[in-house]
Amino acid sequence: MSQFVRFTIDGTECMAAKGQYIVEAAKENGVYIPTLCNFPGVKPKGGCRICTIRVNGRLMTACTTPVAEDMSIENEVKDIRELRKSIVELLMVEGNHFCPACEKSGQCELQALAYRFQIMAPRFPYQFPVRKIDASHPKIMKDQNRCIQCKRCIRAIKDEKGRNIFAYRKRSSSVEVVVDVKLGKQLTDELAQKAMDVCPVGSILVKEKGFVIPIGERKYDNMPIGSDIENMQVSKI
Amino acid sequence: MSKPIIATTSLAGCFGCHMSILDIDDRILELFELVEFNKSPIDDIKKFTKKCDIGLIEGGCCNSENVHVLKDFREHCKILISLGECAIMGGLPAMRNGIPIRECLEEAYLNSPTVVANDERIIPNDPELPMILDKVFPCHEVVKIDYFLPGCPPRADLIWEALVALISGDEMNLPYEIVKFD
């Protein structure tokens, strides 16, 4: 039997299995901590910093920090909410996010977070970077305009030998996620779909497919991201 | 008390946002009870005849004329609202922002398969024409904008709710479903 630990989130008593990441532990207690680069079942890599929380006075990422006994976690407090909102806004201006023309609109996690944080227009100047679309692979398109460098695809999509199909290139603001030329060619339909699904935005698209779900019925059309967790009945352990 | 005065314009937009204003259906009658329109394509008043309370801007700035109109609105309106994605972030016209102007013009007037009438193959250069800007600018990166109503177009309900709140001085309480970026 796994060991349990007690901790608090914004003063509320919580309980979770020891060693669980705080994001997951919070979820089981009905508390939503926004995430973007995190993906269930994939090794976390606190990159987007949206899940930043304050643990015993220090800023940490909830997706990479295991929960421990007596942790006092601050989540829904003003400065952290403000920080998260800023990060969403930063990502909105960093790339070229033309929501009206995007196949992922309504299903996009970046957009959904912007809705959740009631962002009407980001406070930062738009960067309008010059970026490319890589349509050279038979199954998928990689639109760099929309990429938020979250590394989900890098971490989640490997070929049968465990090799990386996606990888970072360069560094700093020139960093980009690119597709391996050889392995990209061998991508199966199944893996192509998985890559698209794992992408939080519309940067990886399966070719010849799009706008399948009508407006009004898409994932985030009517309910904010995270509301499923917040509305969940928490079973008492 | 006199009725609040509204002005509207479409800069580098498609008039979709104006269509969405009309899309408030029969509430349009109520709106005309509540407000007076000044410079606007809706009543076809071409020039400001007085100071206005609210200016609704559709579209971003893609040429010099857009900038002049926008500045004119800023001068004449107490509150300026960016209406829709184009006004807020350039929108679809801004998809040209990474492409050099010369390429854009050559594609539009010389090389595109749809170029049929331009027998002389010239890029329009009449001095009377507005000058194209190096990129499409969001309105708030040119003048101060007070409110933003996103959407492509913004939902009619969003426009309605926001205007009513502004006119009545109530807090804007916008339901989740009506604030969307597409």
Next chain:
Amino acid sequence: MKAAVKKTIEKYGSDKYRLMDVLIEIQQENGYISKEAIAQIAEEYGMSEVDVEQTVSFYHFLSQKPTGKYSIYLNNSAVANMMGRADVAATFQKELGIKFGDVTPDGRAGLFETSCIGMNDQEPAAIINNHIFTRLTPFRVKEICRDIKEGKEVSEMFVQDWGDGENRSDLVHSVVSNNIRKIGPVLERTFKVGQAIEKITKMKPEEVIDEVKKSNMRGRGGAGFPTGLKWEFCRNAAGEKKYIFCNADEGEPGTFKDRVILTERPRLLFEGMVIAGYAVGATEGIVYVRYEYKYLEKHLEDILQKAREVNYLGKNILGKEGFDFDIRIQFGAGAYVCGEESALIESAEGKRGEPRDRPPFPVEKGYHDMPTVVNNVETLCSVVKVILNGGDWYKSLGTHESTGTKLLSISGDCKFPGVYEVVWGFSVNDILDMVGANKEDVMAVQVGGPSGAIITTNEFNRILGYEDLATGGSLIIIGKQRDILNDIVLNFMDFFISESCGSCSTCRIVPTLMRNKLNKILNARGVRQDLDDLHEWGKILKASRCGLGQTAGNPILSSLKNFPDLYEEKIQKNKTFDSGFDLNIAVKESAKATGRIPNV
């Protein structure tokens, strides 16, 4: 080519964790890393090509395009600019007929910018094919370019005598000066190699740790974590193998003390690593040296070899059963962020130098996921003296919270730039006196490099130490003739922007936005709101994963705090809003494209 790449891979044990070494060697051999080489490496290691490429493209000194038979990297640090870099840079461009970032059409010479190369006390400086050129002048540049055109070997190009000390030795032969201006207990000359190793063979590892704990020594890299405690954590951590890393990746612009230690006191450093290894139960030590110091490689390898010959390294050191420890040198390839301990480990494993999420800390899971201690060069040197003279002795030096001595790297507007070993507790004023700076002429001092603070004359009475002004040891003295915002702050911001690993959204985006805003202010388009924005935006960086990101806004935040007038005098007082939009500029491109005269 194929055979050469294969040989290189085999030389490093066909171990993909040694990718850095392989890449560096191919780069040096060919001047770049070709597509074919990447494909072959990927094949040999069973990796994908993009995976190899993500390491290659991360490092400044690894290139996927030819960098010229002569690859010239001219330092662009703030102090280089202060010392006349602009003319030197212009002369290079003129003489070679190319711009920075380009290679001459005949492939002979490539000209590149690079951030601080650890020569701040002898700027302007450049690296050409791993040889260091210091104190460059336009005249000297003309000579160099002439030599390049004539095809002279780089080692034959030097017209001045070799530098002092070991710089003269056959294995170094560099014109670099040590500029050791003040010697203290760490740098002192009487140190006898092996004494401390001999001493610990009679001690238990726990006793070694206790002695270090007793000394209250804290890490000299800047973060100041207690050294003894770090060792204890590592000793107590479970793992079949443990590692000692020496962090010799000093990349903070303005720091060069480690270069001097590596040149003059490497035996002391290696001895410190042996002690650390013994204390924590590690058998392997790795010195991670920044690529800029590649010219010291033979020198360092030679000393390691000699240490092996007398059994200061190797198996059963000095006859003590089970006391095994050896050291290898791992070169970086140009990335400031690798100075962060977990990024350094990633890099040593052949990957991109991206900091890891913590916990777990390196002392629990470091190199190859094994318990690892990462210590600064100076820390490891100081440890030897603690062992020889005792923790109490060490504690008697310095102040209560900052025990021992500190090596300072001092540069900028002063008579005697160089390395000074001082006990903690000196004030900035004392230091200005010490280095021959005319206080009347000093406007500011940058303490701790770009990530530190820029302080004004009224703070010169502050004390260097963990309790007041903490520093990794870099002090840049800025004279009144300098333009702080243009010459220093902008330069530092550009540094952080180009050195971000790009992994955290905060550090990848915010510094650029802050730099652009500073430019707006410098272009006389700023308003008060811009100053408020800079304050607020700077806070976002605190959520970054590592120290680089967390401090990347400091050049602006610190100058905004300590030199508010510089900003105030540049903002427009009669306006509350200015987006910086300029219609005249915005129509320029289309006027050109259509041949029209702008009529806005």
